[in-house]
Amino acid sequence: GFEYKSIKFVVITDNEMIGVHKRTSTSKSKKQKKGKKIESFLDLNIGDYVVHENSGVGRYTGIEQITVNNIKKDYMKLVYQGGDNLYVPIDQMDKVQKYIGVEEDKVKLNKLGTNEWTRAKAKVKKEIEDMTKELIELYAKREKVKGYKFSKDTPWQGEFESLFPHQETDDQLRAIEETKKDMESDKVMDRLICGDVGYGKTEVAIRAVFKACMDQKQVAVLVPTTILAQQHYNTFKERFEGYPIRVEVLSRFKTPKQQKQIIEDAKKGLVDVLIGTHRIISKDINMPNLGLVVIDEEQRFGVKHKESLKKIKSTVDVLTLSATPIPRTLHMSLSGIRDMSVIEEPPQERHPVITYVTEAKESIIQDEIERELGRGGQVFFVYNRVERIEEMASMIQRLVPDAKVAIAHGRMTSKDLENIILGFLNKEFNVLVCTTIIETGMDISNANTMIVYDADKMGLAQLYQLRGRVGRSTRQGYAYLMYEKDKSLSEIAEKRLKAIREFTEFGSGFKIAMRDLEIRGAGNILGSQQHGHMAVIGYDLYVKMLNEAIKKVKGEVVSEDIDVEIDLSVNAYIPDNYITDELIKIEMYKKIASIESKEDMYEVQEELEDRFSDIPKSVETLLKIAYIKTLCKKLKIEKVRQIKDEILLNPLTRYKTKEKIGYNIVNELEELLENMCNLKSN
Structure with missing residues (x-):
């Protein structure tokens, strides 16, 4: 606020009147982040177990440079059962993922040249498809059920939110917005809020709870421990002070007499927010106007508890908070079965521990x-x-x-x-x-x-x-x-x-969840068993097959994954004197392998030049090959082979393709190949 004494004029802000100081920071980045891409966050080290999508589980032993007919290329060397070696061209490294399935001493390597891997994949695929159908049916029923449609924000909601004493992060605001949007639709909400420890997930929940209370709905907040129940109770009481919202906690800090009274009042609809451990999903607890259930630290509850909670009322909105998401939940969300908001931005003025x-x-x-x-x-x-x-x-x-x-x-x-x-x-x-x-x-x-x-x-x-x-x-x-x-x-x-x-x-929660999987081994992410089919084919491939199965069941088009094999008489590799560290070299090879557009190619090129100076000819060729691969996928070309001065494309769909897709892609591909291989137009 400020004062002009000469004209007897004073301006007082709402915060000065209410007495709450909101911390703000001028250094706050205004840059809006695009949608988060959640990766497996795992680096590949020599000696790690890997899965090749066509050959199975092997052990990675490093990158080897092989010269054939004076042409140098880098290959990933994988060792299989019986000491068999598989050399994977670097441009096909997207077919190789780090193996996460069982503890290292229990990993079984596959044998090359047998049907063992193909049979294992087919069996898992069948199981995944059966399981997916069941699961989708379950969630489809939930989709069809019309939930309660909450009203738009009230003036009180705006006033209440302005009293939050901290500056919200962009991620937090987005999570709040997405949650409110779900509540205001007639679809039953099932949203997962993933955010690191102390990133403000509770505030997202508090605003959702307040919104529910404004529509005279009751809220159940389910937490794993008595202490957390007490902590939440204190926080909610403090935040809701001055509003006609009654918050109660059911925990062993309350006497049996107090507990009985709270249960009785909840039954009459006199308690707006009831916080507690799994005690609040007991049969004797009845909340007639239940409109929202908040589950904190979901991974601490058994499947039985979570399911019985959802059965309380088939039309209840569910908001789940998790700091180290169990991969089952994480990937159900990624697969589009559940909605998920990620809070990756740390609060201001916080330091990593x-x-x-x-x-x-x-x-x-x-x-x-x-x-x-x-x-x-x-x-x-x-x-x-x-x-x-x-x-x-x-x-x-x-x-x-x-x-x-x-x-x-x-x-x-x-x-x-x-x-x-x-x-x-x-x-x-x-x-x-x-x-x-x-x-x-x-x-x-x-x-x-x-x-x-x-x-x-x-x-x-x-x-x-x-x-x-x-x-x-x-x-x-x-x-x-x-x-x-x-x-x-x-x-x-x-x-x-x-x-x-x-x-x-900051933001290590996902990494921790993934590394925990790697150390402990993974189970069937959609079932309660700890060691399932994932042990056979590895986590990444399991999730890929799962996503495809879910898309099929939902009737979405699953784009055919074309393996493009490129065999050109050109040197395409990263020289040792350009990038000396093997781990960094793998990192850059991964980035090159993930090129999906011309923009991607230029971005990777800029990064290479920025970090390691001007790029050598062999690296420039490698970038072009990665882009050629993308063009071939669009044209459904599976093989590009050079024999002397000729380039053969298989299958040869060139003229059909020109009519269907237009000349641009074909012409660009021809031009790239001619320039790179020094060929005359033919």
């Missing part, structure tokens, strides 16, 4: 606790064995005598646990020695150091969730993942800790 993996040493524990307390902060010390948790608390008290240490675990009475958590929130304690009970729901901005003892015994997604409890404010967060001194870690534990240390940057 600095992560260390180290042996458990008293000196490190002491130093880190003292450093955090020295800046007025608080510390989570996670130890997941209740029997010895008091010993750990005593050790910390001995190492840091000034620390105010408290203990929290799931076997405590609800009253004691509530007092401890509230005490920690109110800064009565500055070190909380606890089990993984704090994995979800603890949002304490002053706690920015976490020490996880015996981190090697925990799952990757669990470590990721735990680490998300710190660094939730503008302060730098630190996580120390410790394992016992002199202990030799299992290969899987070592991989987990390495992955969590690698993925410290």
